[in-house]
Amino acid sequence: MPDPRRLDALRQTLAHLDAKAGRRQQPDVLPLGVATVDAALGGGLVFGTLHDIAAEAPAEMGAAAGFAAALAARAAARAIPSRPVLWIQQEVASFEAGGLYGPGFSAFGLPMGRLVVLRVMRTRDVLWAMEEALASGALAAVVAELVKNEADLTATRRLSLAAAEADTLALLLNHQVSPHASAAATRWRVCAHPGPRDAFGGLGLTAFTLSLVKNRHGPTGCWHIVWNHHERVFSAATSGGVVAAAFDRPDRTPLARSA
Amino acid sequence: MRRLSTDRIAHHSPAPPDGPLAAVAPVKGAQRLTAVDDEASRLGLVPGMALADARAMYPALAVVDADPRADADLLAAVADWCDRYTPLVGLDPPDGLVLDITGCTHLFGGEVALLSDMVRRLDKGGYAARVAIADTVGCAWASAHHGTSSIVPLGGIRAAILPLPPAALRLEAGVAEALAQAGLKRIADLIDLPRAALAARFGVALVRRLDQALGREDEPITPRLPPPTYVVEQPFAEPIGLERDVLGTLHRLAGRLGRVLEQHGDGARVLQAALFRTDGKVYRVRLGTSAPLRDAEAVTRLFGDRLAAIGEACDPGFGFDLVRLSALVAERQSEVQSSLAGPDGAAELAHLIDRLGARFGLDRVTVPVARDTHIPEYAVAAVPAHAAVSHAVVAAPVIEQDSRAPARPIRLFERPEAIEAIAEVPDGPPVRFRWRRVLHEIAATEGPERIAMEWWRDADGHALTRDYFRAETRAGMRVWLYREGLYGRETGSPRWFVHGLFG
Numbered sequence A: 001m002p003d004p005r006r007l008d009a010l011r012q013t014l015a016h017l018d019a020k021a022g023r024r025q026q027p028d029v030l031p032l033g034v035a036t037v038d039a040a041l042g043g044g045l046v047f048g049t050l051h052d053i054a055a056e057a058p059a060e061m062g063a064a065a066g067f068a069a070a071l072a073a074r075a076a077a078r079a080i081p082s083r084p085v086l087w088i089q090q091e092v093a094s095f096e097a098g099g100l101y102g103p104g105f106s107a108f109g110l111p112m113g114r115l116v117v118l119r120v121m122r123t124r125d126v127l128w129a130m131e132e133a134l135a136s137g138a139l140a141a142v143v144a145e146l147v148k149n150e151a152d153l154t155a156t157r158r159l160s161l162a163a164a165e166a167d168t169l170a171l172l173l174n175h176q177v178s179p180h181a182s183a184a185a186t187r188w189r190v191c192a193h194p195g196p197r198d199a200f201g202g203l204g205l206t207a208f209t210l211s212l213v214k215n216r217h218g219p220t221g222c223w224h225i226v227w228n229h230h231e232r233v234f235s236a237a238t239s240g241g242v243v244a245a246a247f248d249r250p251d252r253t254p255l256a257r258s259a
Numbered sequence B: 001m002r003r004l005s006t007d008r009i010a011h012h013s014p015a016p017p018d019g020p021l022a023a024v025a026p027v028k029g030a031q032r033l034t035a036v037d038d039e040a041s042r043l044g045l046v047p048g049m050a051l052a053d054a055r056a057m058y059p060a061l062a063v064v065d066a067d068p069r070a071d072a073d074l075l076a077a078v079a080d081w082c083d084r085y086t087p088l089v090g091l092d093p094p095d096g097l098v099l100d101i102t103g104c105t106h107l108f109g110g111e112v113a114l115l116s117d118m119v120r121r122l123d124k125g126g127y128a129a130r131v132a133i134a135d136t137v138g139c140a141w142a143s144a145h146h147g148t149s150s151i152v153p154l155g156g157i158r159a160a161i162l163p164l165p166p167a168a169l170r171l172e173a174g175v176a177e178a179l180a181q182a183g184l185k186r187i188a189d190l191i192d193l194p195r196a197a198l199a200a201r202f203g204v205a206l207v208r209r210l211d212q213a214l215g216r217e218d219e220p221i222t223p224r225l226p227p228p229t230y231v232v233e234q235p236f237a238e239p240i241g242l243e244r245d246v247l248g249t250l251h252r253l254a255g256r257l258g259r260v261l262e263q264h265g266d267g268a269r270v271l272q273a274a275l276f277r278t279d280g281k282v283y284r285v286r287l288g289t290s291a292p293l294r295d296a297e298a299v300t301r302l303f304g305d306r307l308a309a310i311g312e313a314c315d316p317g318f319g320f321d322l323v324r325l326s327a328l329v330a331e332r333q334s335e336v337q338s339s340l341a342g343p344d345g346a347a348e349l350a351h352l353i354d355r356l357g358a359r360f361g362l363d364r365v366t367v368p369v370a371r372d373t374h375i376p377e378y379a380v381a382a383v384p385a386h387a388a389v390s391h392a393v394v395a396a397p398v399i400e401q402d403s404r405a406p407a408r409p410i411r412l413f414e415r416p417e418a419i420e421a422i423a424e425v426p427d428g429p430p431v432r433f434r435w436r437r438v439l440h441e442i443a444a445t446e447g448p449e450r451i452a453m454e455w456w457r458d459a460d461g462h463a464l465t466r467d468y469f470r471a472e473t474r475a476g477m478r479v480w481l482y483r484e485g486l487y488g489r490e491t492g493s494p495r496w497f498v499h500g501l502f503g
Helices: A004-025 A035-041 A058-078 A091-097 A102-108 A123-136 A153-163 A243-248 B038-042 B051-057 B068-082 B111-124 B137-146 B157-161 B175-181 B195-202 B204-214 B243-264 B296-313 B335-339 B345-360 B385-390
Strands: A050-055 A085-090 A115-120 A141-146 A169-174 A186-192 A206-215 A221-228 A233-236 B007-009 B021-027 B030-036 B062-065 B089-092 B096-099 B129-131 B230-240 B266-277 B282-293 B320-332 B365-370 B380-384 B411-423 B430-435 B438-451 B466-473 B478-484 B495-501
Touching: A035 A206, A035 A221, A035 A233, A050 A058, A050 A153, A058 A085, A058 A091, A058 A102, A058 A141, A058 A169, A058 A186, A058 A206, A058 A221, A058 B411, A058 B495, A085 A091, A085 A123, A091 A115, A091 B411, A102 B365, A115 A123, A115 B345, A123 A141, A123 A153, A123 A169, A123 B345, A153 A169, B021 B038, B021 B051, B030 B051, B068 B089, B068 B096, B068 B282, B096 B137, B111 B129, B129 B137, B137 B157, B137 B204, B157 B204, B175 B195, B175 B204, B195 B204, B230 B243, B230 B266, B243 B266, B243 B296, B243 B320, B266 B296, B282 B296, B282 B320, B282 B345, B282 B385, B296 B345, B345 B365, B345 B385, B365 B385, B380 B385, B411 B478, B430 B466, B430 B478, B430 B495, B438 B478
Parallel strands: A050 A169, A050 A186, A085 A115, A085 A141, A141 A169, B021 B062
Antiparallel strands: A115 B365, A186 A206, A206 A221, A221 A233, B007 B129, B021 B030, B089 B096, B230 B320, B266 B282, B266 B320, B365 B380, B411 B430, B411 B495, B430 B438, B438 B466, B466 B478, B478 B495
């Protein structure tokens, strides 16, 4: 006669394993809100994996940081219960491309009350902190900003493993395009795109050119997208089209592709 | 209430030469001895003597310049070390320490054992000390400086100080001489004199010092370090040096501390581990936590991170013979929190912030908090995340949203970067600019947003008004530019800066 308590414990373990396996089969995703991009990604950016974002050129760091901030804002907005975003920055990064500016994040769709900033000296500190932060599961997103491309295959693999533990969006933000191989699920190159004008010729919503150069689960591609910081949603940009239309009817605008 | 005290440390030179030694410093234009060693003292040299006189008496006298700061540092280091006997260690500059060992003696096997242990350890470190235990600070001081008996028995104060000279009462300069001129050469001579007459002739301080020595007046010790709320410690007969052993010890201590905290319903907010090295050096590792904490595992992990981050700076040398863990600040910890099963996001976040803070420093984990000002660089403050909860929330000033684009950049340069910009009219928006040696053509601008320096931040009155522009280059890059100075009114040739990058 087996011990009923032991049987019960075994059943619970099995259920736990099943749940884990089930989660792996149907991973949670963060859709960008642009049908074409989401289709290429298989629904959106997968939680539990690492995503690598690089600025196409040093001057494009604002755009790359903007894209990362937009993704973090989306992740933070859907996290229930509310969880903050940790942004890890090397000291030298603030000299290169400016320090993180809270009011700007608030204006960009990520309220600064949800932002925790960690400033460290060395690259290895950034990686250590990111690994710890991912393992804790207390955050909606972790953005680790690297000035030099020192995250090699080993480092990214470690980070991917740490990311798999929790449903945290893991973003690596590189100041320049990295020559290293990476274990990241997706790799993006970002540069700014001339944004749409408003009716009076002033600045409109923020626009990016995204190049998806690596995608483990689908095709790569290149898109122009616009970030609506009020609604926290991306939409496809029309080159030179009327902006208001693009932002009201994101899905119907034709996909602009460039080589 | 047992008052207790002091030892006296003979000054030690860094590189001891042979023969008698004295430290000198210029006093009122003349080189005078400030300290002498045993040998010099036997030759009749005393502090305060002019160097010329001392040289005349003993030409081979070795002389070093006095270094009061080094003396003070040394005294502080010894005070740190004395922390092993009692948390209440006060400084008695320039060369004394006052320890309140009330209730501590039994830990060392009684007063005699404590005293001999202290003298033996100090002697091993090369410090000659005179130590006395007495009921009052004054009496202990007198016995240590002028007396013979090192432990004044309970109620024996009067008998102990009677034969001592009045200088033993810690008198101000000149008073002892005045007493000597009056024929009062021992405390016995003046102890029964009318107080009013004594005070009138030699000052109130004399009477007060007498009262303090006799215990008629209370004399509190000002501890150098704040006494911790909760302390646990572990002494070792054989010193430990391996990090694994230190962490293991901290884990055991954290378990004990946790139980004590739990009994009192408290959790630690500031923790300190003190590692006492055998040669007298004391390392203090301090940690803050963002929520009251008593879990031994968590505490150990925090210290593990911290010690890993300190690394080389904490050299075990020949090992540590005492490890102490104290909760410097404790707060009520509600039981509800710890009994709630399941993952609690807030607790996990607090723990993560603690770990990051332990490794990198608590001031490096920050949250941006709005300030009520329009000056961009002051509009936000980085508040340490562990303290952010208690931080007052100030409503940010409303920035007029006159555009579809965000009004503020996501990245701000701490030092705005100077650029060469060309505008069509001197007070108009720029049309192109050169930043970091790259020429950018501007496709669209919004602005100006005029921000004047607040007068209370501008002590010199030189700060110029800034006109901010949001600009998008032809390539799509968005920057936050400003022109410093109003053309024609504040300056003839306004300069341009890049202050931030938009997303």
